[in-house]
Amino acid sequence: MKVLVLGGTGYLGSAIVSALHQSGHDAVVASRNPRAGDRFADLGDPASLAATVTPDIDAVVHAAAADADWDVQADGVRALLHALPGRPLVYTSGVWVLGATSEPVDETAEVRPIALVSGRPAIERLVLDGGGVVIRPGVLHGGGRGLVELLDGRYVGAATTTWPMVHVDDAARLFVTALERAKPGTLLHAVAEPGIRVVDLATARGGSAKPWANASTDLGSAFAEALALSQVVTAPAARALGWEPCERSALANAVAPAGPVR
Template sequence: MRVLIIGAGGYLGSAVAERFTGLGHEVVALVRPGKEGESGFETRTGDLADPASLTAAVTPDIDAVVNLATPSGDADVDAAAIAALTDPLRGTGKPFVYTSGVWVLGATDGADESAPTNPIPIVGYRPVIERQVLALADAGVRAAVIRPGIVHGRNGGIPALLVDLARKHNAPVVVADSTVVWPTVHVDDLADLFVKVVEAAPAGTIWHAITEPAVSVLDLATAAAQAAGVSGDPVIWPLAEAEAALGAPFAEALALSQSITGKGARADLGWNPQGPSATADLSAGSYR
């Protein structure tokens, strides 16, 4: 299978590209003009703000498209990009996978894929894009949405920020509230789910990429401090101070408490996560 990946050079995209390649699939990376030699894969050039370039990249030899690009922040630009990437797939039954995230659900307690969206500002328009993707099922595209939890592993993602904060404050740091919990997933397990969704997910489906439904952020921060080689009593970072340092939308996201299940992919796609827990990964794994 030849898989066009948008965002193959990113934290998650590189893991997904590696997983597809390891299973014998051919990865084609969509890159911006001038970046052709940097991906290590066959490339096509395109820009999310240039819909024509995206459509041109989805040639008939492409068997699947996986969109791992960071949203632009402009709903119209992102909607046009989705349309451009999927127009060549209409009527083919080929898969298109869009990467969303659990923040579209807002504060939750045990939510599954059927829960209504209630997005926080940082992902305010993303449910609209999700609906655009899912509607492609009626146009003969095997479209699906993956919502990862907080991704950890390979010394990256938001947990790396917790390590940096612990190092800066010389103590574990939690934004706003020590009772917050996050749903988490290891980046390699998440990459495996992308492959399974491309290979077998029915059209018009949503999948939660969650291995741990509700991990204490206080525990994560404590493990991050261990990775940073510091100790001390946890520091509760007032939301206003975090907003000033990180920007209000992102700080609010870090203070969001969510408990979310991810049983559907295990039951229906045979997803079998193998990665370490988030706290173990931080305290004794890739972040050390």
């Protein structure tokens, strides 16, 4: 299978490219700053997205982080779906669309998005109604990158906050599994550990945990709200497809980060 990966040079995108290669597929990278051999794609320009979907492309993975507004992002997804009749689109969302959870929630839960991802449920619906697949990764870790590295021994919000976690390489393998096995209109959670206390992550990373008192000022209020979001999220639909996370736990990576993502 020849798969176009939008955002294929990013944290998750580069892991997806590696996972595709390891599974015997051909990955074509598209980004706003293409390297030699890559294709150009700008999420703020829907026409450029459609232009990347040449007849030789069998599927598209949308793993690009966007700074365009939600309406433009939605137009981009429409352009991709229009360019992909009969071929799958796998769209990267995230568990933050679920909002705070007091009990474990799975793929059937209602969405209650926080401000940072307010427009994402509408895009999820576009993808699902168009026969695509939506994957919601938990908080990514691994490769010496991710939000645990950003915290650097601090935490935002309550000391009881928990994050649903997944190693970036495990998440990437779910994208391959989805391309190979998921039916059109499937929603999947890429979550290996349903709820890990952020205080424990901060302690493991920095030797002690301290509140990030100025997080809203330092990071912006919307991002600080996301870091303070407490969730417990499960992934039964992904497990039913045969996805089995096998990488190091979030706490193990916080204690001794592994090498960089390939």
